[in-house]
Amino acid sequence: MILVPIGDFPAELLEELSRRTRIPVGPARIDPQAAWHPCRRQYDSTRLLAELKAHYEGTVVAATACDLFIPVLTFVFGEAEMPGRVAIFSVHRLREEFYGLPPNPEVLLGRALRELWHELGHLFGLAHCRDAACVMSSSHSVEQVDVKDECFCGACYARVSAHPDLRAAACRQAAGR
Numbered sequence: 171m172i173l174v175p176i177g178d179f180p181a182e183l184l185e186e187l188s189r190r191t192r193i194p195v196g197p198a199r200i201d202p203q204a205a206w207h208p209c210r211r212q213y214d215s216t217r218l219l220a221e222l223k224a225h226y227e228g229t230v231v232a233a234t235a236c237d238l239f240i241p242v243l244t245f246v247f248g249e250a251e252m253p254g255r256v257a258i259f260s261v262h263r264l265r266e267e268f269y270g271l272p273p274n275p276e277v278l279l280g281r282a283l284r285e286l287w288h289e290l291g292h293l294f295g296l297a298h299c300r301d302a303a304c305v306m307s308s309s310h311s312v313e314q315v316d317v318k319d320e321c322f323c324g325a326c327y328a329r330v331s332a333h334p335d336l337r338a339a340a341c342r343q344a345a346g347r
Contacts, residue, residue: 171229172196199225202236212239215249222256232258250292257289284318294333
């Protein structure tokens with residue numbers, strides 16, 4: 171499993187996400203312009219998932235600062251195959267600056283971690299959770315991201331910790347709860 175940047179992703183944030191999840195950073199190989207939608211002025215996350223599958227083997231989680239969408243939604247914080255081997259999340263709408271506020275690196279890190287864990291959960295077969303505090307609960311606003319814990323609820327943790335590719339990361343995550 172690797173964590174890779176797409177586009178101009180903050181290097182310090184990428185390294186901190188890697189450190190906290192113990193997922194190594196891999197090489198950047200994707201040009202986000204392949205997924206640019208000029209009418210929406212956003213990037214098609216499903217197209218980026220296809221690019222990830224074409225350019226990487228194994229499990230890959232991509233981190234981007236691009237504004238993502240899928241055709242039926244105005245925007246998405248991320249998307250993943252469920253289950254599968256590729257996922258992507260974006261910090262574009264997780265940044266305080268997007269809402270007219272001053273930058274807050276700590277808030278951004280917490281939000282990015284929650285979205286990374288959320289997409290990893292999908293990769294390993296977890297659907298959205300009804301527990302609003304679980305990292306696997308659905309988020310359609312940054313406020314919903316903010317009320318989540320940075321880890322899985324007990325039921326989701328029990329399911330995801332059994333997966334060999336995620337066991338070490340999930341166990342460290344749950345231990346911090």
